[in-house]
Amino acid sequence: MSPTITEVDVYDIRFPTSEQLDGSDAMNPDPDYSAAYVVLRTDAPGGLAGYGLCFTIGRGNDVVAAAIGTLRPYVVGRTVDSVTGDLGAFYRLLTHDSQLRWLGPEKGVMHMAAGAVVNAAWDLAAREAGKPVWALLASMSPDQLVDLVDFRYLSDALTRDEALDILRRAEPGRAARAERLRKEGYPAYTTEPGWLGYSDEKLTRLAKEAVAAGFAQIKLKVGADLQDDLRRMRLARAAVGPDIRIAVDANQRWDVAEALEWMAALAPHDPYWIEEPTSPDDVLAHAAVRAGQPVRVATGEHVANRVVFKQLLQAGAVDFVQIDAARVAGVNENLAILLLAAKFGVPVCPHAGGVGLCELVQHLAMFDYVAVSGSLEGRVIEYVPHLHEHFTDPAVVENGRYQAPSAPGFSARMVPGTLADYRYPDGPVWQAREKRQELTR
Numbered sequence: 001m002s003p004t005i006t007e008v009d010v011y012d013i014r015f016p017t018s019e020q021l022d023g024s025d026a027m028n029p030d031p032d033y034s035a036a037y038v039v040l041r042t043d044a045p046g047g048l049a050g051y052g053l054c055f056t057i058g059r060g061n062d063v064v065a066a067a068i069g070t071l072r073p074y075v076v077g078r079t080v081d082s083v084t085g086d087l088g089a090f091y092r093l094l095t096h097d098s099q100l101r102w103l104g105p106e107k108g109v110m111h112m113a114a115g116a117v118v119n120a121a122w123d124l125a126a127r128e129a130g131k132p133v134w135a136l137l138a139s140m141s142p143d144q145l146v147d148l149v150d151f152r153y154l155s156d157a158l159t160r161d162e163a164l165d166i167l168r169r170a171e172p173g174r175a176a177r178a179e180r181l182r183k184e185g186y187p188a189y190t191t192e193p194g195w196l197g198y199s200d201e202k203l204t205r206l207a208k209e210a211v212a213a214g215f216a217q218i219k220l221k222v223g224a225d226l227q228d229d230l231r232r233m234r235l236a237r238a239a240v241g242p243d244i245r246i247a248v249d250a251n252q253r254w255d256v257a258e259a260l261e262w263m264a265a266l267a268p269h270d271p272y273w274i275e276e277p278t279s280p281d282d283v284l285a286h287a288a289v290r291a292g293q294p295v296r297v298a299t300g301e302h303v304a305n306r307v308v309f310k311q312l313l314q315a316g317a318v319d320f321v322q323i324d325a326a327r328v329a330g331v332n333e334n335l336a337i338l339l340l341a342a343k344f345g346v347p348v349c350p351h352a353g354g355v356g357l358c359e360l361v362q363h364l365a366m367f368d369y370v371a372v373s374g375s376l377e378g379r380v381i382e383y384v385p386h387l388h389e390h391f392t393d394p395a396v397v398e399n400g401r402y403q404a405p406s407a408p409g410f411s412a413r414m415v416p417g418t419l420a421d422y423r424y425p426d427g428p429v430w431q432a433r434e435k436r437q438e439l440t441r
């Protein structure tokens, strides 16, 4: 008999990263990287459970945690088989509650909460199957995969039959690509040198270290001050030489005219892409930025759902699609976005960093390579070397490449000590911080 899901545990976990300015950019000067962390507990002997999370940058993490709690009635008391046996139905159930849907639809806090629970169910399914999520997905037939997707609002750009064709075309090469992935890994780039709050000295040192560590691409945060950005771009270019790609990321800072002016000034230093030049909702502004200056446009980490990705692709507004594992409603919706990107021939270069985002999204990019796009051409996954020690199966990057995970699951499980130490606001790390602040008041 199948075990039952007995509880959905939700934790508000926060790390005081603002103390070091790690993660600082033009819109987010002092983030405390956080996770609303979900555990689907079961009554299976041996403690089978599913783990998932939403990434936030501090305040509001409790709001996401509360939103996850509203989904309990869809999960608690169900058999594991009834969830993992039809993950397409489970995803549609969570995203189409007739009352909760009013809070979106399919965007924002409620949608991210659904994503955390959907991803936890995928983690559970993969642990049960004894496979990493990328390999579990890559073992499914094209028919099984399209059943996971909600094609509502997509069919003017991608039909179920077209999706099937894409997956069937990639089927013959799956085994060879999985083999290559296990041997060679998947290309990564690093954002480590480029946080806006770092000094020139630290930027130069970290840029050189990134090249020495085997990365062929780094990324700089831009958008607060043009003269500073020109200086930092020159320093980075001098540090890495002409052959290493330098992407830049404005984190939504600009209107269109500002983006055009700024990128015209940076263009002589050969930026590889401009990421999030403007509002993530503004498809037409992205198209205008792409048309109005010479640097390629990337976006996606704040794109709310598959419908906005569809429009970005239909409008020819992006050169790179940056999926995020925890922004949309989990694996299922990201599968729709991977298929859309494949249909339009646009490479997927996932957003990562944060808390657990590298751990999760590597599975989606690797599955894309094995069973969807079938290509590594122009593709690279973001990597940031923070906070991996809090996971039981941390992402491993060697010589500038993500190594294919082999442990069963979605690499989403946190170590138990972290849940005790960093729980907000009552964990010892936050209690000690509160005391220090009282003393300086």
Ligand SMILES: [Mg+2]
Binding pocket: 249, 251, 275, 276, 301, 351
């Ligand atoms: Mg970014």
